[in-house]
Amino acid sequence: MKALIVDDEKHVREGIKILADWEQNGIQEIYEAGNGEEAIQLIQTVRPEIIFSDMKMPKMDGTQLLQWIKENQPDSKTIVVTGYDDYHYMRKAIHFGSSDYLLKPIEPEILNQTLEKAVNEWKKEEADRQRKENSSLLINEMTPVYRDRKLTQLVNSDQFQKDLFEELGWLKQSRDYIVALVRVNGKTMEAFEGDRDLTYFAILNIINEIMKENGSGIGFRYLSKKLEIVLIFWDKFELVEEILVSIYKTLKNMLDISCPIAVGKAVNNSSKLIDSYHHARKVLLNRNILNDSVNRVYMSDLEAAPSLKSLIVYSSDIELAIQTGEIGAFKELMNRIEKDITEMEYLSVKQVMNLETEYLVISNKWFKQYNLSFRAPEDIEQRVDLFFDSNGMFRLKEYKERKRREMAVFLKKVKKSTLRKSNNIITDIEKYLQENFDRDVKLQEISDNFYISREYISRKFKQEFNENISDYIVRIRMDKAKTLLKNSQLKIYEIAGMIGYQDDKYFRKVFKKVEGITPNKYRAEYVKQ
DSSP: OEEEEEOSOHHHHHHHHHHSOTGGGTOOEEEEESSHHHHHHHHHHHOOSEEEEESSOSSSOHHHHHHHHHHHOTTSEEEEEESOOOHHHHHHHHHTTOSEEEESSOOHHHHHHHHHHHHHHHHHHHHHHHHHHHHHHSOOSSHHHHHHHHHHHHHHOSSOOHHHHHHSTTOOOOSOEEEEEEEOOHHHHHHTTTOHHHHHHHHHHHHHHHHHHHTSEEEEEOTTSTTEEEEEEOSOGGGHHHHHHHHHHHHHHHHOOOOOEEEEEEESSGGGHHHHHHHHHHHHHTSBTTOOOSSOEEOOOGGGSOOOOOGGGGHHHHHHHHHHTOHHHHHHHHHHHHHHHTTTSOOBHHHHHHHHHHHHHHHHHHHHHTTOOOOOOSOHHHHHHTTBOTTSOBOHHHHHHHHHHHHHHHHHHHHHHHHHHHHHHHHHHHHHHHHTTTSOOOHHHHHHHHTSOHHHHHHHHHHHHSSOHHHHHHHHHHHHHHHHHTOTTSOHHHHHHHTTOSOHHHHHHHHHHHHSSOHHHHHHHHHHO
């Protein structure tokens, strides 16, 4: 495997090269680039599997580079390296498919955890790519599978494929085409007990029966995107909405499933089918999921959808809610967010996905801050799909309840982590006192060393050991004194100096107060034994 480090600061590149466990992760070649333009030249030449990239660089910054990688080298796993703990950069990184991000200065442990995660993700995806490639070499003789593969190829091609039209005799050439998109969600799969192949087989049988009756086009499983069926219309364009409503109703009546359908714009060449598909997908994502429509066929103008609301504007409120440590603070905040995003009685799938993406970015930040494990879902759209019922209605109340439970679990983990951290600090303070018992350790010194307030130290220490710090030090000193008194060669004043008392008279006084006898008498009784 190969890795590329992109940063305009040479010392940062050198730091990553030194700190990363390349050999352990199977990476043999490491390349460097000082900006995005240099990086693109290297990527085109060496095709690295792992790419570390800074966000702020001359000539071409990290955002532009990530966008280029997403479009031209999507198989690579990118890790953003930035000195700015800013939601804006994190959001950009997530948007352009970055695996993770690292904050400067880079900690070796976090660097290697992030690198290992990226390598494992790449290996998993590479195995999937190899499996798909191998399966494409053994084209299934079953007509539906062959049809789906070829029509997916047709939609994704930007050139006219005469050979494909000749090979598939039933595929009609036309002056114009329209693509419609059918979304198959998790609820639909449940109706077929999770059997994906049976789900597509049943739905496509109904779709193509209706399409065949009208002689208007064909439907197929779109293999480039999970849970999607694409319909290509090459005739009867004036009947498209009527045909799709018939398809929706038949699926609902016969299979009791709700599959939303969106219609793309008309295009004048088969090489532009992908444009019609993308338009249909935008329509599908921008549909109003609060609308209790009987027939979920969407041909509306994209401009009807309101602009997206962002969770980032609530970041300070989220921070305050976390600091309270109470789920009630999140309930109030969630009610405010719901009111803001549904104020026009309009909520799109795209809006929910955007909120979910930003929620994951914010969650990742806070989980990292408290050193808690965090696993992001692989497909956000599928995650959102889980909250649609069998009638295609989005269960907003259930979605909010899911978020509330996630927040409650998070707060519970934070409290546990904070308590564990607090106990660890008190243990460290005890060790510090034991190592420095022979000098006058002030409370302010402990506060400066452990970055916590004197009041907190005093309170927690008393709770843990049932005595204050000064009494604890005296007890340690007296225990040390009793051990030293057993050595008859040591003078009393020498022992006093060894445990932190410059005045041996004061030492004698404290010893008698704590132990009930003088140091000399303690020594005499020990000798008699």
